[in-house]
Amino acid sequence: MPLSRFRGPEATPWRIGVIDGPNMPNLGHRSETIYGPIKSLADLQQLVAEMADELGVSVVPFASNHEGEILDFIHRTARGVDGYVINPAGLTTYGEATRHALDDTTKPVVECHFANTARHFAEVSPPQLVQQSRFTYTATGLVMGLRQYSYLGALLALTLALDDPDFLAGGARRH
Numbered sequence: 001m002p003l004s005r006f007r008g009p010e011a012t013p014w015r016i017g018v019i020d021g022p023n024m025p026n027l028g029h030r031s032e033t034i035y036g037p038i039k040s041l042a043d044l045q046q047l048v049a050e051m052a053d054e055l056g057v058s059v060v061p062f063a064s065n066h067e068g069e070i071l072d073f074i075h076r077t078a079r080g081v082d083g084y085v086i087n088p089a090g091l092t093t094y095g096e097a098t099r100h101a102l103d104d105t106t107k108p109v110v111e112c113h114f115a116n117t118a119r120h121f122a123e124v125s126p127p128q129l130v131q132q133s134r135f136t137y138t139a140t141g142l143v144m145g146l147r148q149y150s151y152l153g154a155l156l157a158l159t160l161a162l163d164d165p166d167f168l169a170g171g172a173r174r175h
């Protein structure tokens, strides 16, 4: 059953920025326990592009190890995309500038992680280092713990949310 069945025949071909933060360019050389057998960032981006194609939306992929480059990408694309999926990766706990840049766009943002970071942080962080995502409180939504499938879930849900005028009327930050 094609995924486009969930969208109307006149569905808008939304443009969605998909951002991968620091260390994600190194996918394929990271912990297999967390990231699974996926071989590279290129494979991940290909999977996401295929899902976008299936859904009838387009993605603007971007990955960088440098927060400044991510900020430049967000500033550059803010008026040209309809929403963002971001795996903040190495910026997850301290990426205030990136979180703020996304919030400034007023576009819906879905935070996305391979790991279930709530469990991951609880298990690996020393007790004096309480870790939590800096992004979740202003994100529209969050998908995590499903490895690369988190991205597919994020893209599908963001597309359907963008299609839904009642959802958008509630603003990018909903309860």
Ligand SMILES: O=C1C[C@@](O)(C(=O)O)C[C@@H](O)[C@@H]1O
Binding pocket: 022, 023, 024, 087, 088, 089, 090, 091, 092, 112, 113, 114, 115, 116, 117
């Ligand atoms: O680089 C990453 C990847 C990650 O965002 C994930 O996708 O599970 C989880 C983060 O804690 C970590 O720093």
